[in-house]
Amino acid sequence: MREVSYLTSELVKYPSVSMEPFLNSKGIKEASVFIASWLKENDVKVQVLDLDNGWPSIIAGATDPKILLLGHFDVVPPGDEKAWNFPPFSGEIENGKVMGRGSNDMKGGVAVFMELLKEYPNQLGMFLSPDEEVGSLHSTSIYVNKIKPSLVLVSEPSGSTNLVVGEKGMIIARINIAGKTAHGSLPWRGESSLTNLLNSLEKLKNMLSNMSVKIPEPLREAYNNSQRIFGEDTIKITISVGVLSSGTVPTMVPDHSTAKLDIRIPHGVDINYVSELIREMGFEVEFSTEPNYYLGKWEELFLKSAREVGKNLVEVIDPADNDGRLFRARNIPSLCYGPGNEFNSHVYNEFVEESELENTLNVYTHFIKGAISEVN
Numbered sequence: 068m069r070e071v072s073y074l075t076s077e078l079v080k081y082p083s084v085s086m087e088p089f090l091n092s093k094g095i096k097e098a099s100v101f102i103a104s105w106l107k108e109n110d111v112k113v114q115v116l117d118l119d120n121g122w123p124s125i126i127a128g129a130t131d132p133k134i135l136l137l138g139h140f141d142v143v144p145p146g147d148e149k150a151w152n153f154p155p156f157s158g159e160i161e162n163g164k165v166m167g168r169g170s171n172d173m174k175g176g177v178a179v180f181m182e183l184l185k186e187y188p189n190q191l192g193m194f195l196s197p198d199e200e201v202g203s204l205h206s207t208s209i210y211v212n213k214i215k216p217s218l219v220l221v222s223e224p225s226g227s228t229n230l231v232v233g234e235k236g237m238i239i240a241r242i243n244i245a246g247k248t249a250h251g252s253l254p255w256r257g258e259s260s261l262t263n264l265l266n267s268l269e270k271l272k273n274m275l276s277n278m279s280v281k282i283p284e285p286l287r288e289a290y291n292n293s294q295r296i297f298g299e300d301t302i303k304i305t306i307s308v309g310v311l312s313s314g315t316v317p318t319m320v321p322d323h324s325t326a327k328l329d330i331r332i333p334h335g336v337d338i339n340y341v342s343e344l345i346r347e348m349g350f351e352v353e354f355s356t357e358p359n360y361y362l363g364k365w366e367e368l369f370l371k372s373a374r375e376v377g378k379n380l381v382e383v384i385d386p387a388d389n390d391g392r393l394f395r396a397r398n399i400p401s402l403c404y405g406p407g408n409e410f411n412s413h414v415y416n417e418f419v420e421e422s423e424l425e426n427t428l429n430v431y432t433h434f435i436k437g438a439i440s441e442v443n
């Protein structure tokens with residue numbers, strides 16, 4: 068068995084779920100201890116650092132590195148465990164696949180970076196967040212102000228032929244609607260909060276889908292590639308209602324309804340303007356990220372290095388975001404390339420191909436050689 072597969076499998080065995088109400092602080096803590104011990108055993112300098120409130124981040128490798136490897140070791144909850152064909156945290160390796168929650172997003176990528184760091188412990192730095200799936204507020208958002216590398220590399224699942232140069236922006240919004248209860252046989256005497264909520268969602272959808280989107284010229288090609296890979300709608304503002312709760316029993320007209328939404332915004336749309344419009348319609352904005360991108364010498368060098376090891380990559384915009392954007396917002400170039408792909412993240416029966424782990428490690432190893440001489 069390949070070392071990087073084995074390491075991925077070991078990482079998957081820790082149920083490091085960061086999302087309330089499924090938060091598993093013990094799983095997160097134990098995963099951080101495992102990562103730190105592995106690095107120590109391989110003579111890599113490492114610190115488990117509590118940047119905020121019991122959230123252990125991993126800082127490893129060179130102090131003040133010029134090249135920073137960035138990732139996260141938390142995962143989303145498994146959801147309905149009966150829907151899985153195998154236990155979600157078993158980390159089984161079968162038919163060339165490492166299986167389990169987090170294998171694709173992004174413990175495979177973390178394993179690749181750990182192996183890479185083992186080869187270049189004094190030239191590379193690594194930062195791993197324990198709370199990326201909930202916004203990295205206790206980790207990367209703080210760490211980004213303490214360091215100024217020349218390049219940040221992220222190994223979130225990109226698809227083996229894609230180099231991510233930017234991501235769509237995101238707004239997490241919620242709406243609470245109150246109504247007036249009445250007997251279910253006399254609905255006209257009450258006011259259904261659910262009916263009003265559904266109307267608000269419909270209005271929001273109409274408004275956002277009618278907004279014009281002007282993709283900046285340098286990103287046209289990347290968006291074209293993304294549309295081919297992810298679907299036509301990648302270029303649009305999208306809304307997904309992830310949480311909807313309402314009412315008490317069928318025979319009462321509901322007087323309280325709540326929805327939580329995930330809205331993704333392409334480049335060229337003013338996210339502050341969108342947030343303002345959403346607020347005016349009665350929604351609260353809980354969290355938002357502005358879309359940004361990087362094109363330049365590092366991206367050219369990455370494409371060239373990959374070609375040299377037989378991989379023809381295309382530039383894409385990722386519909387999902389990663390923490391590289393926090394660095395780009397401070398004018399630090401960030402690129403994302405990692406094993407697995409977006410279709411396999413946050414789903415049942417998550418897996419990553421062993422060949423993808425090998426391939427990614429191979430591309431990075433070749434790229435890093437050139438990049439190290441570039442920064443020195």
Ligand SMILES: [Zn+2]
Binds near residue numbers: 139172199223
């Ligand atoms: Zn991820």
